[in-house]
Amino acid sequence: MQNRLMELLLFYPLFLFSLSFxxxxxxFMAEKFGDRTARIFGRITLNPLAHMDIVGTxxxxxxxxxxxxxxxxxxxxVPVDPSEFRGDVRRSSLWVAAFGPLSNFFLAVVFAILVRLTYAAVPYILPNLVPGGVLSSVIGISLSIFEMGVILNLVLGIFNMIPLPPLDGGTVLRGILPVASLRGYDKFxxxxFFILLALFVSGLLRYMLIPVFFVANYLLP
Known part of the structure; x- marks a missing residue:
């Protein structure tokens, strides 16, 4: 239990940062397409309080x-007003939705680079390391956080790309489907929500970890 509490102290702030990003x-992407609604409501921020949902966050x-x-x-x-978009609304909506998971994949790469840089620096600071010392602890904790950052952001990115609304993948899929298919997709x-709930309760969401660990093994040393 003590280990779980330590993970909570390290992992939850990382989760809040990644989710806020x-x-x-x-x-940010909605604003690039002409809709400033998120800016007006203070949602283009890394402050997690602006994005908190009691269940999901x-x-x-x-x-x-x-x-x-x-x-x-x-x-x-994030509040979005598609009527404010410049150009094709479906295309703009697709990119606004996709930019969330893409931002998590970007963070996963950034954290992976930090892991590799830390490992690369260790030989140069090894003579100054004292087992159990402050520097050793800082390096160990930093590596744990960076590695968690890779896994967490891959999980968030892949989970949000599941092609079911209200997840981002649902909006992305709607943006690429033929117009003739939209009515049927909207009914489906x-x-x-019930499909996602069934996936969660049945444990099938764990299979999402297969691509996560595959990509993580490629990114991490």
Whole structure:
């Protein structure tokens, strides 16, 4: 239990940062397409308080950390007004949705680079390391955080790309489907919450970890 609490102290702030980055990325891209709604509502920020959802930002991720289950979650939906978009609305909506998961994949690469840089620096500072000393502890904790950052952001990115609304993947899929298919897809979308709930309760979401660990093995030394 003590280890789980330590993971919570290290992991949850990292989760809040990654989630805030994800949500701010949606607002940033919407603004690039002409919609300033997210800016007006203060959602283009890394302040996690602006993005918190009691279930997706607090209850579910903390449950995952404390139980060892996959850490998934979401923030409050970023307000977007498609009528403000310049150009093709479906294309703009697709990119606004996709930019959230893409921002997590970007963070995963950044954290992987930090892991590699830390390992590369160790031989140069090894003579100054004292087992159990402050510097050793700082390096160890930093590596744990960076490695967690890779895994967490891959999980968030892949989870949000599941092609079911209200996840980003649902909006992306809607943006690439033929117009003739949209009515049927919108009808199917009514059941997406129950499908996601079934995936979570049945444990099938754990299979999402297969591509996560495959990519992580490629990114990490």
């Amino acid at each position: 994800h949500e701010a990325a949606h607002g 607090v209850m579910l991720p903390i449950f995952g950390i404390l139980t060892g289950a996959p850490v998934i979650g979401w923030g409050k939906p 979308s009514r059941y997406s």
